[in-house]
Amino acid sequence: MWHIFGVEIDPNPIWTTLSVALTTTLVLLIIGVPIAWKLARMTSRWKVLFEALVALPLVLPPTVLGFYLLISMNPNGMVAETLRFLGHPDGQLTFTFVGLVVGSVFYSLPFAVQPLMHAFEQVPQALLDAAKTMRANTASLFWQVILPLSRRGFLTAATLAFAHTVGEFGVVLMVGGNIPGETRMVSIAIFDHVESLEYAQAHVLSLIMLIFSFAVLLSVYGLNRKFDVKVG
């Protein structure tokens, strides 16, 4: 227990929130890069379809997304069966840390994919062509050409995915539930405090979130200025 301004605060929701957000960001960067790259270089008329699919979580009420995830991850469903087949003890994802991360990945997907996609679209094709004629393989194309030229996109994607996961509520509530020390995140803890008329705790937690969020954004925008890479 923490004592801040004489108020007793349970720090567990803060740690849960941070680890869910960090894990989600990492997963999103890994799966977001190939999706964003494909979309950025796609010329077929199906591109709009995929773009709309990726952007769906932007407009969908989080409870709708959470509801579908809850249904698909139910203990007798296909996802659980598959997990059990692969050796998972009970196949249960709902109300677990992993379930929270899965839900957050879906929910924050557009916030990672869209900035990456826009950054990738700015990488001139001629540079990639030139690199290929100099015998560069896919790995060096990515690490030495694409990544350095889209650093801002990566930074924006990581920040937005992280911040969006920290701030989520609906999906978390549906998929993760509210198990103290396991799946209770800050946004839900604040809601609980307000429900129980513990306004002092709600105040302190909210203030911590406010200061933390502002500090994150401030450092990101600072970095963004430093990373200003001119292309062309």
Next chain:
Amino acid sequence: MLDIQTTLVREHFTLDIPHLSLPSTGVTALFGRSGSGKSTLLRILAGLEHQALGRIQFNDQLWQDGKQCLPPQARSVGVIFQDGALFPHMTVRQNLQFALSRAPLTQDLVDVAVRCRIDHKLDAPVPILSGGEKQRVAIARALLSSPQLLLLDEPLSALDTATKKEILPFLEELKDSLNLPMIYVTHAPAEVERLADRVVFLREGRVDCVETLQQALSRVNSPLFTDEGASSVLMAQVDILDAMDGLSRLRLDGTDCALWVAQVDHLGGYRVRMMAKDVGIGLTAPQDSSLLNVLKATIERIEPQDSMRVLLALRVGEQKLFAQISQRSLRQLQLQTEMQVYALIKAMALV
């Protein structure tokens, strides 16, 4: 030999080359207007067009056969793109190192940089380079990757006139000093005439014809002449580099005629390009005129162009030269084929 059979179908454009065979020596120009498919053909040769079908063989290496296609990484081609395509987030040295570190042969980076006259810019970031410097770095980078074929995609078209005049002689030097076949895409007749050994004329995705430069320059209706009018190229050796007054003296190949031109920058062979409209005709060699170049010539053909102008095809030694004069002069001088005349050219008109 470079044997090409390729088709590429796009929504509004089709490139179809049933058969094109080019010697793998010297400079081959791909000449045509925009949309003729010249750059696309170059990209196909580099392995950058995935939808192209056909068969491409370079010497003993099969680059493409149907859908089996060697990727650009495995072709050992150096490509010089229109705007250089340098990596903007690297220094000049890092750009060169990128090519060198993946090349099968080791070369000295600084040597090549000196040769391309960019050694003083090695640690400069790319964005501060001028257009001409960027193109020199692009050339150095392509050379450092040890290509067996150099592909140049309109390397001068993004440069201003002054920079073009600086890079063109540099390309001529490269051509002479390297034993490296080059394919050079351009829509500028001047570049073809200064650099090319042969020309592939492309139009609307098809090959019109393939000619040696001499053949291309000997017909009156050559596509090279459509924009600026007829021109000629005389092969010469530099005799005196600094002949005072900013001039150089050249000796025309196959003759003992001297040719005065604005000072050139290297000894050895030189191509002198002149427009037909800058060449006049005299029946005798003028003694009291400002014209420095007076070449003894024979009229081979007289080709009327319109009501005002005629084009004379002249023979100077073994070389050909076009002169464009007025119908009135033709009549007054009573010019006829096989007549001995003097071709008069201002030194200023020769570059």
